[in-house]
Amino acid sequence: MAEEILTRLRFNAGCYEGTLQANPAPGIEAMHHGKVVAVAHATPQEGRTNEHRISVHLPAEVMGEGVQVIALRSTTTGDVLDRITIMAGAALDEDIRAELALVRDELEVLKRAFRRHCVETGQD
Numbered sequence: 240m241a242e243e244i245l246t247r248l249r250f251n252a253g254c255y256e257g258t259l260q261a262n263p264a265p266g267i268e269a270m271h272h273g274k275v276v277a278v279a280h281a282t283p284q285e286g287r288t289n290e291h292r293i294s295v296h297l298p299a300e301v302m303g304e305g306v307q308v309i310a311l312r313s314t315t316t317g318d319v320l321d322r323i324t325i326m327a328g329a330a331l332d333e334d335i336r337a338e339l340a341l342v343r344d345e346l347e348v349l350k351r352a353f354r355r356h357c358v359e360t361g362q363d
Contacts, residue, residue: 243313245293245320253302255295255311255323262289266314269323271301276309297323304328 243261250256259267259281267279277295284290301307302325309323 243316243318243320245311247321250323253297253299255293255297255321257293257321258284259291259293259320260289261291261313264291265316267293267295267320268312268314269295269297269301270310270312271307276301279311301325302327 243259243265245267246258246260248256248258255269259265264281264283267281268275269277269279277297279293279295281291281293284292295311297309301309305326305328307325307327309325310319311321311323312319
């Protein structure tokens with residue numbers, strides 16, 4: 240069997256669009272928490288025997304707090320061809336703020352060490 244290659248073109252307004260290279264086109268299903276939440280629609284590209292345009296419309300149920308990962312899986316081989324990661328919510332804001340605070344603390348430590356180094360070596 241020929242290799243299946245899914246290339247992401249864009250993800251906008253809950254719709255994933257991509258190009259699939261495979262002959263024949265396998266079914267593609269979107270998996271979230273072990274369940275199929277959507278099925279891709281494949282349209283053959285004109286003049287290309289092994290290329291198909293793929294679109295998957297994700298349902299609102301997959302959107303939520305934290306990090307959500309949706310796997311796009313081939314129904315023929317079972318291989319995951321691509322993943323969509325969605326991050327949202329207050330929990331994420333707190334994670335980013337904590338991470339930023341750590342980065343600022345580390346930067347202050349580096350600034351002090353650099354200034355100390357400059358004083359010790361007599362360089363500006």
